[in-house]
Amino acid sequence: MSKGNNVKLKADVRNEFTRASRRELRENGGLPGVVYGGGEESIAVAVDFKDTSKLFHTGRSEVFRLDIPGSGEIPVLIKDVQKRRGNVSHVDFLRISMNKPVRVTVAIDYQGTAAGTKTGGILQTQLTELEVEGLPGKLPSNLVADVSALEVGDRLTVADLNVPEGITLHASEEEILATVMVPRIVEESQTDDEAAENVTEDGNATETE
Incomplete structure (x- = not known):
């Protein structure tokens, strides 16, 4: 069963969206992503690649908290993982409510x-x-x-x-x-x-x- 919100992943708000900035982020062990859903505005984020990749192997039903400065801890699911040339290049986080079916x-x-x-x-x-x-x-x-x-x-x-x-x-x-x-x-x-x-x-x- 899902661990039910027991895992926490730190994230930073991403303000630069150029190809060069994304490449630099990945070279430094980061991974660009976005948080969306729940009737709220999307947030572009950067997360640690190693910490995030551990969640790739637990299934897409794994609920965890994404800790974002200025937004607090948000319950999310990994909705999608994009790859380029066989390597993970971007991750989509779906903002959820623990009281609503998904x-x-x-x-x-x-x-x-x-x-x-x-x-x-x-x-x-x-x-x-x-x-x-x-x-x-x-x-x-x-x-x-x-x-x-x-x-x-x-x-x-x-x-x-x-x-x-x-x-x-x-x-x-x-x-x-x-x-x-x-x-x-x-x-x-x-x-x-x-x-x-x-x-x-x-x-x-x-x-x-």
Whole structure:
């Protein structure tokens, strides 16, 4: 679950917006960003890259406080991270109210070993994340999808997820998350066997309707 506003990140107000100023900020270990939402004006900020990057790995539902001079501590979520040439170049913070539901994207954590893979099946996952909605303090950091009971041909759908109370999923219950497929080599072998059964003893193929 989200740590619920326990993490604090310091930020400075950014007053220069030239390409040179942004480059200098990054070279000195900073990261440009913006805080928006909540019906208030946007604030251009600069944050420490190392401290902020730690939050990239905890999921987009992680609520924390952004400490901005002149504005105090603001509860926010990381809404978006922009990259340039593979490197993080900018971060968007969404200003939130702890009493109002928000919609975020969370990762699907596939757990377990599918039973069907022990008999030659191949586990295929279709989705890596889903949109959820709920109060900021209740948002899950991920959704656990247990695939251990899946046999060959079985499917795991959104309806099979254990969703925390108070959280709404924005996805169809029938949407497939994972399935255990028959290996292609087995399918091809079965097709060859069926073809062989249709060949007569003198080597001529029989007619089929």
